[in-house]
Amino acid sequence: MPSTVFSKETAAYLANFVVSADEYEFLLRLLAKPERAAEERHPSQLQKPSKLRPVAVAKSRLGNLLSADEIRLQATELNEFSLLVWRTSSRLYSATYLLAFAGRYIAYLRAKGTLPRPRLLDRTRIKASLSLALLLSLYRLIYRVTSSLHAGVFSSQARKFRRKHRQITKILRSQFFPAFTSAATAGLAYGLLPKGPLRSYGAFYTATLAAEYGFNYVTAQKQFAWLGQQANSWILFPFSIAQLLYAYHYDRDCVSKPFQLFMSKTVENYIPAKPLAYPETLPWPSPEVVVNSLSQVTLDKYPPFNSPILYPDSYVLPKAYSSIDPIVSQAHPGIKNLSCALMHPMEQSCSASYVKSLSRQYLQFARYILPFFTAKTLLSVRHADMNLTKLKLMEMARSATKLNLFLTMVSSTIWSGLCSSQFLISNNVLPTSRMKVIGFVAGLWAYIYNSGGKQQYISVARMATESYWKSLVKHNKVRTIPNGDVLVFAGSFAVIMSLYDRSSGSVESGLIKKVLQLVSGIPPLEPVPASTPSTPNVEKKSPRDAVHL
Numbered sequence: 001m002p003s004t005v006f007s008k009e010t011a012a013y014l015a016n017f018v019v020s021a022d023e024y025e026f027l028l029r030l031l032a033k034p035e036r037a038a039e040e041r042h043p044s045q046l047q048k049p050s051k052l053r054p055v056a057v058a059k060s061r062l063g064n065l066l067s068a069d070e071i072r073l074q075a076t077e078l079n080e081f082s083l084l085v086w087r088t089s090s091r092l093y094s095a096t097y098l099l100a101f102a103g104r105y106i107a108y109l110r111a112k113g114t115l116p117r118p119r120l121l122d123r124t125r126i127k128a129s130l131s132l133a134l135l136l137s138l139y140r141l142i143y144r145v146t147s148s149l150h151a152g153v154f155s156s157q158a159r160k161f162r163r164k165h166r167q168i169t170k171i172l173r174s175q176f177f178p179a180f181t182s183a184a185t186a187g188l189a190y191g192l193l194p195k196g197p198l199r200s201y202g203a204f205y206t207a208t209l210a211a212e213y214g215f216n217y218v219t220a221q222k223q224f225a226w227l228g229q230q231a232n233s234w235i236l237f238p239f240s241i242a243q244l245l246y247a248y249h250y251d252r253d254c255v256s257k258p259f260q261l262f263m264s265k266t267v268e269n270y271i272p273a274k275p276l277a278y279p280e281t282l283p284w285p286s287p288e289v290v291v292n293s294l295s296q297v298t299l300d301k302y303p304p305f306n307s308p309i310l311y312p313d314s315y316v317l318p319k320a321y322s323s324i325d326p327i328v329s330q331a332h333p334g335i336k337n338l339s340c341a342l343m344h345p346m347e348q349s350c351s352a353s354y355v356k357s358l359s360r361q362y363l364q365f366a367r368y369i370l371p372f373f374t375a376k377t378l379l380s381v382r383h384a385d386m387n388l389t390k391l392k393l394m395e396m397a398r399s400a401t402k403l404n405l406f407l408t409m410v411s412s413t414i415w416s417g418l419c420s421s422q423f424l425i426s427n428n429v430l431p432t433s434r435m436k437v438i439g440f441v442a443g444l445w446a447y448i449y450n451s452g453g454k455q456q457y458i459s460v461a462r463m464a465t466e467s468y469w470k471s472l473v474k475h476n477k478v479r480t481i482p483n484g485d486v487l488v489f490a491g492s493f494a495v496i497m498s499l500y501d502r503s504s505g506s507v508e509s510g511l512i513k514k515v516l517q518l519v520s521g522i523p524p525l526e527p528v529p530a531s532t533p534s535t536p537n538v539e540k541k542s543p544r545d546a547v548h549l
Contacts, residue, residue: 081140081144088137088521089134089137092129092132092136092518093129093130093132093133094129096132096133097126097129100125100128100129101118104118104125124194127194128194130192131191131193135187136186136518138185138186138189139186139497140520140521142185143179143182143520146178146181146182147178149172150173150177150178153169153172153173179494179500179502180497180498181494182497183490183493183496183497184490184494186493187486187489187492187493187494188490190485190493199485202485202489203485203488203489204466204485206488206489206492206493206496207489207491208461208462208465209492210492210495213496213506213507214495214499216505216507217499217506220503232450233457233458234446234447234457235446236458236460237443237446237460238440238441238442238446239464240457240460240461240463241414241439242435242436242439243436243464243467244259244439244460244463245436245442246433246436246439248260249291249295249298249432249435250295250432251467251470251471251474253474254470254474255463255467259463264288266364266411266415267290267291267415268287269364269411269415270357270361270412270415272345278326282326285324285326293324293342294342294418296320296321297338297418299432301427301431302338302339302422302427303318304336305328305331305336305337305340307331307332307333307334307335308329310333317329327342327345330345330346331345331346339418339419340419340422343418350416350419350423353416354416354419357412357415358412361411361412362404362408365407365408369400369403369404370400373397373400374396377392377393377396402448402449403449406445406446406448406449409442409448410442410443410445410446411442413438414438414439418438421434421437497519500520501520501522
């Protein structure tokens with residue numbers, strides 16, 4: 001802090017907007033360490049052993065620095081709460097802006113000149129960083145006011161107000177009022193983010209988190225405890241797969257990339273590969289062409305198949321399926337359905353083809369699952385207890401087998417369900433909607449792995465919800481409103497902050513808890529142990545019942 005430009009009082013006053021007195025003192029202690037180490041290496045240079053504190057040593061050795069006491073003295077002239085909000089918001093703004101710039105610059109370097117060089121000052125990054133910083137500062141400022149209103153309505157001076165305005169009093173007395181009102185208002189700062197897919201997905205993701213944490217809060221209540229036990233997270237999976245499978249066949253642009261990748265990798269075990277003796281000059285349909293043809297089969301209500309081997313004169317393949325002619329033209333003469341001729345042309349029996357595909361699929365998943373689980377288990381064993389290691393390896397084997405079996409049965413039911421459905425119901429019954437039924441039945445296999453994939457099931461449900469919404473927008477079944485994503489974010493953010501404020505156990509993710517603690521400035525409430533006896537006639541106040549500092 002240059003004393004030639006600012007006086008010490010002015011410098012100490014401005015320093016409060018950058019660091020607190022305790023943080024400044026910590027920095028001085030860090031600066032004092034190398035000086036003390038140098039004195040210990042050269043004791044002959046010392047005339048007297050110093051009895052000063054490390055801060056005093058740093059001040060005498062490192063120049064005419066301000067002391068923490070001087071900064072603390074100037075802080076008394078300022079509002080401590082305002083200083084805290086300013087420091088936290090400015091640091092969040094700076095960190096967000098620098099991280100965004102670093103990400104764009106790394107993308108520029110990886111693109112090797114194909115992308116424009118990012119500028120240090122960018123309006124989009126400024127607005128995005130300002131949005132987050134303003135959200136944090138608004139929440140803390142409004143929370144301070146609403147907490148005062150919430151506490152003041154209980155006072156004896158507000159007795160007349162309570163009698164006159166009963167409905168307003170009921171709202172102000174709600175334990176969720178301070179956090180909900182503050183978050184709903186501060187969440188409108190989300191609108192400063194530039195419009196685009198990122199802003200829309202952020203609002204959607206926040207809404208799914210609010211639904212998840214709200215469900216956790218409801219099922220934690222005694223009267224709804226049975227709901228949390230019966231409706232486990234795996235029950236979301238059948239409904240999610242039903243929507244994703246239907247959208248994959250008819251609205252593929254509305255399906256997320258991870259599910260498309262899963263389908264493209266597993267379909268290779270259920271469609272015929274190119275024969276070794278097949279001429280290289282002739283085209284062979286790709287897996288994507290085969291899947292598109294399967295979708296067209298359902299739209300055409302499952303046309304029959306006449307084998308060209310038995311009926312060469314009457315064999316006519318519709319023009320829409322000309323791309324798959326190399327596969328179906330050599331199909332087994334006993335096959336009667338076009339979908340069967342496309343998926344297992346060399347095997348007449350659907351069940352035999354299903355068993356062979358199961359074995360191939362099981363081995364394919366095992367190549368990735370077993371090494372991953374083995375490495376994870378070995379890294380978690382930190383001591384040479386052979387008995388414990390064996391137990392962990394056995395548990396790993398059970399988990400890997402369950403997961404492998406679960407994924408295998410899901411994928412096999414998805415791809416073989418089309419053949420099976422033609423034998424169970426008429427071709428005119430639910431020609432396209434049966435995809436949802438097939439997906440739902442395939443998703444029921446999640447019961448095998450119902451205890452180990454909660455976050456995965458929630459992620460799949462999030463993908464399904466996003467897919468369903470995109471399908472509605474694509475087919476003009478919903479009308480979008482201007483800045484609707486901002487309103488969705490504000491409402492969802494209000495729900496999340498209310499739950500965190502009064503029931504932080506509803507928020508399961510440790511990372512999300514840290515983010516919410518940064519926004520609110522208050523650590524989550526720790527549950528009181530059951531063994532702690534209650535103290536009679538003493539009112540216990542939590543940090544959220546006091547005015548937020």
